[in-house]
Amino acid sequence: xxxxxxxxxxxxxxxxxxxxxxxxxxxxxxxxxxxxxxxxxxxxxxxxxxxxxxxxxxxxxxxxxxxxxxxxxxxxxxxxxxxxxxxxxxxxxxxxxxxxxxxxxxxxxxxxxxxxxxxxxxxxxxxxxxxxxxxxxxxxxxxxxxxxxxxxxxxxxxxxxxxxxxxxxxxxxxxxxxxxxxxxxxxxxxxxxxxxxxxxxxxxxxxxxxxxxxxxxxxxxxxxxxxxxxxxxxxxxxxxx
Numbered sequence: 001x002x003x004x005x006x007x008x009x010x011x012x013x014x015x016x017x018x019x020x021x022x023x024x025x026x027x028x029x030x031x032x033x034x035x036x037x038x039x040x041x042x043x044x045x046x047x048x049x050x051x052x053x054x055x056x057x058x059x060x061x062x063x064x065x066x067x068x069x070x071x072x073x074x075x076x077x078x079x080x081x082x083x084x085x086x087x088x089x090x091x092x093x094x095x096x097x098x099x100x101x102x103x104x105x106x107x108x109x110x111x112x113x114x115x116x117x118x119x120x121x122x123x124x125x126x127x128x129x130x131x132x133x134x135x136x137x138x139x140x141x142x143x144x145x146x147x148x149x150x151x152x153x154x155x156x157x158x159x160x161x162x163x164x165x166x167x168x169x170x171x172x173x174x175x176x177x178x179x180x181x182x183x184x185x186x187x188x189x190x191x192x193x194x195x196x197x198x199x200x201x202x203x204x205x206x207x208x209x210x211x212x213x214x215x216x217x218x219x220x221x222x223x224x225x226x227x228x229x230x231x232x233x234x235x236x237x238x239x240x241x
Contacts, residue, residue, distance in 0.1 A: 012048070013064045024081070030061035032070035032087075036097070039073050042081035047071055051089045051109030051127070061087075074099065074115065083107075089127075096133065114151065130231070132167070132224065134189055136182075148231050151224035152189055154182040164234040166208045167224040168199060177240035178203060191220045208236040 001020040005011065009023045014031020023029065023041045030048030041047070048071050050058050059065040069088035073079065074097035085093055085107045093108075095101060096115035106124040107113065114133030119125065123137050126145030131137070135149050138157035143149065148164040155161060156172025165171050168182045168191075181200040187193075194217045202210050209229055214222050228234075 006043075010062065012062050014061070014066045015048070018075070028062075030087075031066050032068070033072070034070070034092075035073045036075040036077075038076045039079070040077075041073075041079045042083070042103070044082045045079050045085075046083070047073070047079065047085045048087055049084070050087050052086060053089055053109065053127075056089060069093075069110075071095075077101070080105075080121075108145070120157075132227070134185060136185065138172075148228075148234060150228040152182055152185045154185060161237075163237045164231070165237055166203070167221065167228050168196075169203060169208075169237070171237055173240070176237050178208075178237050179240045180204075186221075195219065195221045203239065206239050 003017055004022045006025040008025035009027040012030040015029050015033045017035050018037035020038045021035055024043035026044040027041050028046050033048045050068055057067055059067045069090055070092045071085055071087055072092045072094045074095055076098045077095050078100045080103040082103050083101045083105045086109045088110045091110055093111050095113045098116040099113055100118045102121040104122050105119045108127040110128045111125050113131045116133055117131055117135040119137050120139040122140040125143040128146045129143055130148045132151035134152045137155045141155050141159045143161040147161055150167040152168035153165045154170045159172050159176050160174055161176055168186045170179045170182050181196055183196050186196045198218045210225055
């Protein structure tokens with residue numbers, strides 16, 4: 001299908017648009033940037049400005065001065081009005097396929113957002129963060145730079161995420177605390193009840209990495225748990241008392 005690009009949008013050099021892409025009035029997309037098929041970008045969205053890093057050039061990409069590592073918007077993603085997504089400094093800032101970045105959300109340089117994730121209105125995500133697939137970050141939450149939020153986690157509204165969040169955890173409050181398992185999200189992702197119960201029991205005693213061999217009952221969650229374990233120097237949130 002043909003793209004629907006508002007004449008009031010600005011699409012800079014080095015921007016690659018897939019098929020059936022919609023871009024609203026006042027949106028600015030600067031290169032290097034890849035926008036895959038079936039992406040919807042709302043009015044006033046700002047994609048591809050240089051990283052906010054004082055040791056890097058603040059280049060004028062709108063004049064064809066292309067630098068930095070780019071942005072990639074995965075197929076079927078929705079970027080709502082006034083969202084801001086910055087260029088990566090050493091890797092593409094990436095929004096996963098089917099994800100929603102809601103109005104006024106901010107995604108800083110080098111952030112990786114997984115597939116089918118929701119970043120709600122007013123959320124700010126600092127540089128270098130890794131956000132897994134099927135994560136839900138509530139309105140106005142703030143994620144400190146270099147933090148990890150693993151697959152399927154749910155972050156409450158207004159939460160300052162200053163530590164790392166394990167798979168399918170529910171985290172909220174100030175300071176942030178783990179308050180059980182996102183069982184609804186896990187079920188919707190196709191994980192069975194037995195696996196969810198094992199995960200809940202481990203988190204209840206602070207075993208965020210499921211130490212030792214992954215039990216057979218956790219087989220359906222093996223991939224997200226293995227990925228979570230693979231991250232170095234993690235500092236998980238603590239359990240709500």
